[in-house]
Amino acid sequence: MSTTMTTNPLRVGLRQERVIAPQCLVIFGASGDLTHRKLVPALFELFMQRRLPSEFAVLGCARRPWSDEEFRSKMAEAMADKITDNPQAWEQFSAGMFYEPVDLQKPEDLVKLGGRLETIDRLRATRSNRTFYLSVSPKFYGSGCRALADAGLLRDPERSRVVIEKPFGRDYSSAQALNKVVQSCGQENQIFRIDHYLGKETVQNIMVLRFANTIFEPIWNRNYISSVQITAAETVGVEERAGYYESSGALRDMVQNHLTQMLAITAMETPGRFDPEAIRSEKAKVLQAARLADELEPWNCCIRGQYGPGGSQSAPLKGYRQEPGVDPNSTTETYVAMKLFIDNWRWQGVPFYVRTGKRLAKRLSEVVLTFREAPVHLFDAAGGSPTANQLILRIQPDEGAEFRFEVKSPGSGMRSRPVEMEFSYDESFGEPSDEGYVRLLADAMLSDPTLFTRSDEVEAAWRLYTPLLELIEDSPWRLPIHPYESRTWGPAAADSMLARDGLLWRRP
Amino acid sequence: MSPQLTLQTPLELPPSEIPAYLEQLWAKDQPTSQGAHTFCLLVWQPAWVEQQLVRTGRINGPITGVQRDEVITAARQVVSDSDLPLTTPPLTASVGQALGSLNGDQQAEDLRGQHVDAAVSTLRPRRLITLAPSLDASHPLETLVAAYCPLPEEGGGTAACGDVVVLRGGYAALTQGLTILQPLLPEDLPSWVWWNGSLDEAPELLEQLAIAPRRLIFDSALGSPHHCLNLLRDRIEAGQSVNDLNWLRLRGWRETLAMVFDPPQRRNALGHVVQLDIDVEGEHPVQGLLLAAWIADRLGWELGNSEPESNGIITASFSRSDGASVTMRVAPVPVGQPSIHPGQIVGMRLICQPDHQPAACVILCAESGGCMRLEAGGMASMELIEEVVPVQHSRVEADVARLLEGGHDTTTPLLAAAAPLAAKLLH
Numbered sequence: 035m036s037t038t039m040t041t042n043p044l045r046v047g048l049r050q051e052r053v054i055a056p057q058c059l060v061i062f063g064a065s066g067d068l069t070h071r072k073l074v075p076a077l078f079e080l081f082m083q084r085r086l087p088s089e090f091a092v093l094g095c096a097r098r099p100w101s102d103e104e105f106r107s108k109m110a111e112a113m114a115d116k117i118t119d120n121p122q123a124w125e126q127f128s129a130g131m132f133y134e135p136v137d138l139q140k141p142e143d144l145v146k147l148g149g150r151l152e153t154i155d156r157l158r159a160t161r162s163n164r165t166f167y168l169s170v171s172p173k174f175y176g177s178g179c180r181a182l183a184d185a186g187l188l189r190d191p192e193r194s195r196v197v198i199e200k201p202f203g204r205d206y207s208s209a210q211a212l213n214k215v216v217q218s219c220g221q222e223n224q225i226f227r228i229d230h231y232l233g234k235e236t237v238q239n240i241m242v243l244r245f246a247n248t249i250f251e252p253i254w255n256r257n258y259i260s261s262v263q264i265t266a267a268e269t270v271g272v273e274e275r276a277g278y279y280e281s282s283g284a285l286r287d288m289v290q291n292h293l294t295q296m297l298a299i300t301a302m303e304t305p306g307r308f309d310p311e312a313i314r315s316e317k318a319k320v321l322q323a324a325r326l327a328d329e330l331e332p333w334n335c336c337i338r339g340q341y342g343p344g345g346s347q348s349a350p351l352k353g354y355r356q357e358p359g360v361d362p363n364s365t366t367e368t369y370v371a372m373k374l375f376i377d378n379w380r381w382q383g384v385p386f387y388v389r390t391g392k393r394l395a396k397r398l399s400e401v402v403l404t405f406r407e408a409p410v411h412l413f414d415a416a417g418g419s420p421t422a423n424q425l426i427l428r429i430q431p432d433e434g435a436e437f438r439f440e441v442k443s444p445g446s447g448m449r450s451r452p453v454e455m456e457f458s459y460d461e462s463f464g465e466p467s468d469e470g471y472v473r474l475l476a477d478a479m480l481s482d483p484t485l486f487t488r489s490d491e492v493e494a495a496w497r498l499y500t501p502l503l504e505l506i507e508d509s510p511w512r513l514p515i516h517p518y519e520s521r522t523w524g525p526a527a528a529d530s531m532l533a534r535d536g537l538l539w540r541r542p
Numbered sequence: 543m544s545p546q547l548t549l550q551t552p553l554e555l556p557p558s559e560i561p562a563y564l565e566q567l568w569a570k571d572q573p574t575s576q577g578a579h580t581f582c583l584l585v586w587q588p589a590w591v592e593q594q595l596v597r598t599g600r601i602n603g604p605i606t607g608v609q610r611d612e613v614i615t616a617a618r619q620v621v622s623d624s625d626l627p628l629t630t631p632p633l634t635a636s637v638g639q640a641l642g643s644l645n646g647d648q649q650a651e652d653l654r655g656q657h658v659d660a661a662v663s664t665l666r667p668r669r670l671i672t673l674a675p676s677l678d679a680s681h682p683l684e685t686l687v688a689a690y691c692p693l694p695e696e697g698g699g700t701a702a703c704g705d706v707v708v709l710r711g712g713y714a715a716l717t718q719g720l721t722i723l724q725p726l727l728p729e730d731l732p733s734w735v736w737w738n739g740s741l742d743e744a745p746e747l748l749e750q751l752a753i754a755p756r757r758l759i760f761d762s763a764l765g766s767p768h769h770c771l772n773l774l775r776d777r778i779e780a781g782q783s784v785n786d787l788n789w790l791r792l793r794g795w796r797e798t799l800a801m802v803f804d805p806p807q808r809r810n811a812l813g814h815v816v817q818l819d820i821d822v823e824g825e826h827p828v829q830g831l832l833l834a835a836w837i838a839d840r841l842g843w844e845l846g847n848s849e850p851e852s853n854g855i856i857t858a859s860f861s862r863s864d865g866a867s868v869t870m871r872v873a874p875v876p877v878g879q880p881s882i883h884p885g886q887i888v889g890m891r892l893i894c895q896p897d898h899q900p901a902a903c904v905i906l907c908a909e910s911g912g913c914m915r916l917e918a919g920g921m922a923s924m925e926l927i928e929e930v931v932p933v934q935h936s937r938v939e940a941d942v943a944r945l946l947e948g949g950h951d952t953t954t955p956l957l958a959a960a961a962p963l964a965a966k967l968l969h
Contacts, residue, residue, distance in 0.1 A: 042809055043840045044800040047956050053948035055665075056580075087949035089732065159732055159949075161580045161666070464806040 045465060047084070054080070054479045056089030057193075058151060058160040062138060062178060063169035064094030064105065068199070070112035073169065074131075076471040078116060081127045085476060089159040095136040095147065105133035130158055138170070138178045144185035151187070162190070165479050167197045175202070176215035183219035197226040197478045200291050201282065202487070205503050206496040213489040226478045227492060231292040231399075232485040233470025235459070236429040240299045240401065241313075243427070243435065250425075251304065253405070255380045260422065263387045263402040263540055264296050266429075267394040269521070271341065271352070272368070276359030283366045285338075285499060285506075288390040294321065294495045295487070296429070297386060300401050301376055310484040314491060320376060321494035327373040327385065332501045333512045337528045339369030341393040344520025351393065351520040365515050368392040371528035373535075374498075385535060389528060393520040399429035402540050416443050416451035426540075433467070434458035552656055552686035552708065560687055561725045564669075564705060567689060578704050581732045581946065582669040583662070584723070584751060587654045588739040591617050591633050593677050594641035596650045603650020606657040607674070607738070609633070609938050614882055629824040629876050631884045634764070635740055652676075655708035656688065661943035663690075667704050668731055671723065673751075674710040675744075683715035684708075685722075713744065720750055727756075732949060734759060736942055741765030741773055757783040759945055761938075762828045763791075763884045770828050771965040778961050784953045785945045786961075788829050788883065791934060795833055795887055795906060796956075798931045802904050808927075811894035811902050812841055813862070818870045819891040819916060823877045825854055826885025828964070830872040833887060834858075835963035836956060843868055848967045858967050870967075877911060887931075889913035893924070900925055909933045 059077065061069055080086050094105045106128045110117055117124040134150045136143045155162055164187065168178050175198050179188075188194045198216070203209025216225050231237055244250055253259070266288055272279045279287065298317040301324075305312035327335035345351035355362050369391030376386065405423040415421070424438040435457045440450040459467065477485055487495075505512050516525035523529075523539065532539055555563055589607040596603050600616045617632035624640035631637075655672025662670075670690070686708040707726060709719045727733045735752045737760040752758045758777060762770040770788075777784045803809055818837060822830040838845070838860055846867065848858035853874075860868040875888055888911045892904040903924040907913035910933050917928075936944075 042800060042803050043812060043842075044796070044803055044837070046840065047954070048796055048800050053944055055947050056949050084950065084954065087947075088951040089949045155579050156730060159579060159581065159730070161578065461805060461807070463804045464809070465804070 042464060052476075052480055052482075054086055054090075054476060055163055056087045056159060056161045057163035057165060057479060058091040058093055058154050058158070059165045059167060059475075059479065060093045060095060060147075060151070061167045061169055062095050062136070063171075064133065065096035065098045065100070065108075066169055068169045069094065070109055072469070072471045073167065073475065074109045075113055075116060076469060076475050078113065078124070078127055079468065079472050080476055082120065082123055086127075089161065091130045091132060091154050091158040091160050093150065093154060094131065094133045097135060097137050099135045100133045102132045106131050138174055138181045141181070141184065144181050144187070148185055148187060161193070163193045165195050165197065167475075167478075169199055172199075172201055175199075176212050179216045179219040188220040188224060191221045191224050192481075194220070195224045195226060195478060195481060196220065197228055197475075199228055200230075201286055202227050202291075202492050203496060204286065206493060206500045209492050209496045213493065217489065222489060223481070223483060225489075226483060226486040227488075228474055228478075229291050229295055229487055230470040230474060231295055231429075232487075233468075233472070233474040234429060235467040235473075236427065236433045237296060237299060238485070239435075240296075240427055245304055254403075256382055256384050258405055259384055259403050260406045261385050261387065261404045261535075261537060262300065263404070264293055264300070264389075264400075265402075265540070265542075266293055266296075266390040266399040267396055267523075268390075268392050269394060269397045271393050271520070272354060272357050272360065276357055279368075280360060280364060280366050284368055284370045284390050284392070285502065289370055289372070289388060290495050290499055291487075293388050293390055294498065296399075296401055297321075297324070297374070297388065298491070300403075300427075301381055301386070303380065308484075310482060313484055314488040318488060318490040318494055320378070321491060321498060323378040323381075324374055324376045324386075324494075324498050326498070326501055327375050329501050332505055335373040335531070336502055336513060337369075337371045337516060337525060337531055338367035338506075338513050339371075339391060339516045339518045339525040339528065340364070340366070341368050341391070341520045342517045344393065344522070353517075353520070354392075365510060367515060369394075369516075369518060369524045369528070371524065371531060372502075373531065387532060387537075387539070389524065389539065391518075391524050395521055395523050396542060398431065398542055400540075400542065401427040401429065403427075413440075413442075413448050413450045415440070416449050420450055421452040424540075432458065433460070552688040552706070554684060554686050557683060557685045557709075557719050557722050560685055560707060560722055563687060564707075564726065567705065578666040578668045579731065580666050580668045580704070581734060581949070582671065582727050583667045583734045583736060583946065584671045584727070584756070585655070585673065585736045586739055586744075586747070586751065587672050588675050588743065589654060590635070590638040590677075590739070591641065594638055594644075595620075597648055597677060598641055598644045598646035599648045600641075604653045604657070605650055607654040607672075608657060608659055609882070618879075628878060629880050631824065631880045631882055633882050634884060635742070652710065654710070655706055656686070658690070658706070659937075659939035659943070661937075661940045662946065665943060665946055667946075668728070669704055669726060670706045671726060672706070672708045673716055673747075674708055675713055675716055676711060679712040679714065681710070681712040681715060683711040683719045685719065686710070713747075717747060720747075723751075732757065732951065734946060736760070738938070739764065741770050752777070752782070754780065754782045755951070757785065757951060759785045759787065759942055761787040761883070762832070763788040763826055763886075767826055767828050767831075767885075767968060771831070771961065771968055774957075774961040775965040778953050778958050782953070783951050784957070784961075785950075786832075786957060787938060787941055788885075789832055789954075789957050789960075790941055790945075791883060791886070792829060792833055792836075794931045794934055795890065796836060798906050798929050799837070799890075799892075799904070802906075802927055802929060808902075811896050813864070814866075814894045814896040815841065815862070815868050815892055816866070816895050817891070817893040818868060820870075820872045821875045821888040821890070821913070821915060822872060822885045823875065823880050823888055824884055825874050827854070827856055827872045827874070827968070829883075829885045829887055831856070831964040831967050832957075832960050833890065834870050834872060835960040835967060837892075838868075838870075839956075839959040839963060845963065845966055848969065850968075856967060872967075873915075875915065881910075889916045891916040893921075902927065905929075906931050 302316040302320045342353040371389035374386040403425045437455045443449045443451040518525040587607040595601045654674040733756045742765040820830040843860035846859040856872045858870045889907045895901045901924040905928045
């Protein structure tokens with residue numbers, strides 16, 4: 035074995051995973067994109083990792099009149115590349131896949147579904163244990179839960195749960211209304227509001243980094259940290275999602291959920307124990323303490339942008355308004371940058387800058403904590419002035435963390451220069467981490483809500499952005515859309531917002 | 543979670559009436575009856591040491607079969623009082639035999655099978671059948687039956703319940719009672735057989751109980767090493783789903799060793815292993831052999847020869863895929879307070895000699911002991927990587943519940959590959 039080992043042979047088949055109890059996963063919207071792109075591949079991955087019990091079944095439900103066999107073959111077609119190497123495993127896995135035509139709006143279909151589930155219980159010994167996944171249009175989340183509850187399928191809180199995709203509401207009041215509906219259908223511990231960012235190893239690692247080490251937490255506060263930047267940048271444009279994106283925009287699509295969750299995990303207080311409710315309570319509390327830097331005049335702390343054409347002559351890129359399905363006069367933002375404060379003892383006065391955008395220069399998500407400068411500069415800095423210490427948590431790609439600090443530059447003088455201390459998931463573990471859906475589906479089936487958002491968290495997140503949403507609704511000219519060239523770092527106005535504070539966005 | 547008792551006093555019925563009684567209990571026309579559609583668990587529950595401790599008055603009853611601190615402490619005391627070697631694990635046959643030679647006739651209530659560990663009861667087994675052999679070989683067969691519901695605070699609902707059946711008596715009487723078992727195990731539910739005793743005792747009975755497709759749970763640390771490994775190998779080769787609690791307890795070692803080689807820059811060293819040493823507690827090498835076999839299988843080594851040495855040390859040589867040879871040694875070491883599980887690994891050492899690079903030595907050491915023997919001997923020039931493997935504190939009932947909950951109907955592929963090789967190493 036003189037060649038380089040690409041995988042660790044001792045790691046194969048060795049995951050220390052919790053055991054998923056026998057159950058049936060019911061996917062509503064099974065004919066949709068998410069099912070064959072994410073959900074069934076994630077389940078097959080769990081099966082390959084032997085994390086699914088033998089007593090397991092998947093029941094696809096949608097309005098199309100497919101048979102079990104049609105459902106299996108459509109999934110097989112969509113996952114052909116994954117199945118090629120493991121045809122036997124697929125055969126075994128797909129033997130537990132079934133399909134039932136169901137219209138969630140028709141009570142008689144739900145009765146039929148109940149009967150089918152009982153048959154599956156007998157066939158696969160799935161012990162009346164069910165996870166219902168609502169991969170349907172958001173307008174059916176409430177009525178879907180209601181229909182399941184009316185059919186008695188959510189009666190047992192230990193053995194039934196519902197997973198709800200994003201977006202959970204469109205604003206604070208609609209999220210509140212939806213919460214009321216779903217909570218009337220079952221207990222809060224049965225409701226799993228999914229945010230796939232929380233399935234990322236690196237987002238979870240923020241908690242481990244903070245709470246499993248003694249060196250970070252004592253300096254994780256206003257006394258040592260001067261500012262925090264949270265970035266989620268994409269290089270892609272709107273692609274085929276124009277229909278959805280036009281009514282959503284970057285604020286609803288990315289900031290209210292993914293970026294806010296990163297903010298909450300970065301800024302939350304230490305939970306008393308590693309327990310879903312303790313963690314979610316701390317996240318909810320920090321979001322309740324968060325606010326826009328200028329709530330009265332939000333235009334001072336928020337910049338909206340929209341990508342225009344760009345690229346090169348040989349590979350031109352369309353602007354947002356030229357994309358298929360987009361209104362040529364659209365004022366939907368594809369970029370948002372904003373400044374927030376968290377009014378609590380830990381973070382009072384520390385600005386949190388959050389930005390996200392499509393067609394930016396690089397694809398990356400990261401959290402950057404910039405520390406205060408040393409009170410006295412004893413040494414000359416090679417770069418003119420000493421660089422503030424920074425802790426950079428790289429969420430994706432190139433997952434890991436780095437810490438920038440000053441050291442003595444070699445030579446006879448006493449000049450300092452910055453260096454980086456680096457941790458890379460790739461170098462330390464050398465294994466790709468699971469797709470977020472693998473982790474989150476497993477957690478939902480394990481009834482572990484730690485990585486799912488609770489009702490108060492969702493509402494606090496929407497409440498945080500309410501002044502902006504109202505402004506966009508009532509006086510959109512106050513938050514104008516700043517165009518930016520595709521494959522740049524967004525509009526100049528976003529740079530100016532930081533420049534006013536004497537800061538720059540980090541250029542990764 | 544505390545263990546639970548059945549909610550009603552078990553009914554003693556003649557064996558022949560039990561199938562009909564249960565059939566009637568779960569008949570569809572009974573308004574309150576809806577059995578859990580989960581699984582059946584058949585347990586061989588001898589609890590010999592516990593029975594002897596009660597008989598000799600060293601502990602009070604009731605006899606439950608659940609591994610609890612009181613039983614373990616009393617059994618450790620027996621080791622010291624009976625001048626057994628200090629390396630004797632407390633719940634093994636030799637402790638039972640030592641107690642057997644002592645006088646005593648204290649009686650206690652026998653709740654084996656009715657005293658359901660909460661880790662198991664929360665899974666709502668549809669039927670829990672316990673075979674509870676008594677010390678008195680001439681004890682006639684008693685059969686008890688009770689309906690069972692987990693309490694709501696233990697995760698129980700109101701709809702689905704199960705039942706417990708206990709067959710109690712001398713060995714001969716129990717064997718006679720086996721005829722009622724087959725109709726008691728519904729074909730549409732997965733059935734598990736948990737052999738919670740030494741694999742040396744009652745081999746015919748084990749043969750009759752553990753028939754495919756029933757899923758078998760046992761502990762290869764209990765019984766003679768040859769017999770344990772042969773049984774493990776034979777059952778796996780026959781295609782039965784086998785779950786070995788001794789293998790399950792190896793997870794910390796496998797995980798820690800894999801962790802050492804997670805960084806890609808260390809991985810190449812795995813292709814240049816020249817020596818593997820494993821130290822185990824006492825005279826039971828099975829866990830050490832399973833670990834060695836797992837490593838050999840994962841690294842693609844071919845077994846050359848294997849031979850036992852005089853003082854309990856087992857040596858073997860393997861050839862790597864590049865033709866170079868690897869020496870393996872599994873050695874017993876004495877420990878002051880042995881684990882309740884015989885033959886637990888105390889430490890391991892892996893020496894790698896990559897070309898044109900300094901040799902590397904990986905030492906893993908159990909949290910509970912020292913590794914001085916492995917740390918000695920000419921490693922000063924090597925890159926030394928040392929890790930401590932945490933002791934696992936989970937109770938056997940919790941481990942079994944974990945297996946039941948997972949519900950795999952095949953043997954884990956890693957064990958399926960390692961067990962036959964471990965059996966060869968012992969021969």
